Amino acid sequence: MRSLLTRALAVTATALAVGAGLAAPAVHAADASYKVLVFSKTAAFRHDSIPAGIQAVRTLGAANNFTVTATEDAAAFTTTNLAQYQAVVFMSTTGDVLNATQQAAFESYIRAGGGYVGVHSASDTEYAWPWYGKLVGAYFKQHPAQQNALLKVEDPNHPSTQGLPAQFTRFDEWYDFQTNPRGAVHVLTSVDNSSYSGSTMGNDHPITWCQKYDGGRSWYTGLGHTIESYSEPNFLHLLLGGIMTAAGAVTADCSVAATGRIPQAQLRVRSCDSQELSGENAPCTNVLDGNAGTFWHTQWSGANPTPPHEIQLDLGASYSVTNLYYLPRQSGTNGRIARYEVYVSTDGTTWGTAVATGTFPNVSTERTVTFTGKSGRYVRLRALSEVNGNPWTSVAELNVGGTTTLH
Known part of the structure; x- marks a missing residue:
């Protein structure tokens, strides 16, 4: 298996290839291939970046030894069907997208060791399902106008952040959350709220995190609103690392030291x-x-x-x-x-x-x-x-x- 630094450079090359519409170079980050399900059903606001997000995951998969199935059909959430996937990506889902039977199947999947990846408005999903809210880490609260902000890497050793600049400015729709998840999750990146206007989070604003939850693995980022995100090397590096760690293809420390x-x-x-x-x-x-x-x-x-x-x-x-x-x-x-x-x-x-x-x-x-x-x-x-x-x-x-x- 290649080193994380080598993989970081390879991910950047992949991201540039996605942006240029070219075939991505093959980089096999895991010894065995695996499957990822991308779920993008919306019952409220629908992001126009969803097709770009799906295509980016497909391209990353082709370059990193995982195959991708994309669906907006909630009927895919059965115990038997989910069992074939190592990770399920909620790609900017919104609203109430699963019924009670489908929710139960997904809970069983996570408890059996499955992986969850939430992108952007995945936190604006299933407000009446508390188990899901804890799986994500926090529910969406509000956002100001899209603008540049300074993103800070808090854990430079996680596969999704290793090799990224310690801090860099990017354009996105910056989510605030109903609760600050710090203390219950392992924070990977945060936003410098002094670098933009309109946040209600105060001085501590996590935006990407991971956790082990209810027997499974969870990774979430509030980034990814814009179409351009899915051709941005740093964002695709982040997303690929999230998918790989949620799937268990690479190991990652998502522990949270908790006292009190x-x-x-x-x-x-x-x-x-x-x-x-x-x-x-x-x-x-x-x-x-x-x-x-x-x-x-x-x-x-x-x-x-x-x-x-x-x-x-x-x-x-x-x-x-x-x-x-x-x-x-x-x-x-x-x-x-x-x-x-x-x-x-x-x-x-x-x-x-x-x-x-x-x-x-x-x-x-x-x-x-x-x-x-x-x-x-x-x-x-x-x-x-x-x-x-x-x-x-x-x-x-x-x-x-x-x-x-x-x-």
């Missing part, structure tokens, strides 16, 4: 039971919505009188879990009515003994439960009845702390 609170956007509610009072707002996902006015509520009366009640969180990766942070919901004189237990599990089935116990206080300030670190991906909070009265409790927000390197 796990980013709330990374967490998901795995399961829970929530006994809801009439008129109360108690869906289980409220504990992850960032809103102290909504909550997870348990009550031992009415249709579900038997304690305990519980909620389980999936942390997205294995951590040495050391803290639980929770915000109780104060409820007048009826507050401190239930005890709790905290458990940590590697598989979500075997829980062992509680790592912490305590009593929910009648306060509206965050409480921190600290315990000896225990390795696991799943955390369970059980609300236990007191011996007297009609016990219940409400928790407005949950978070977990620990230390890991996400791989």
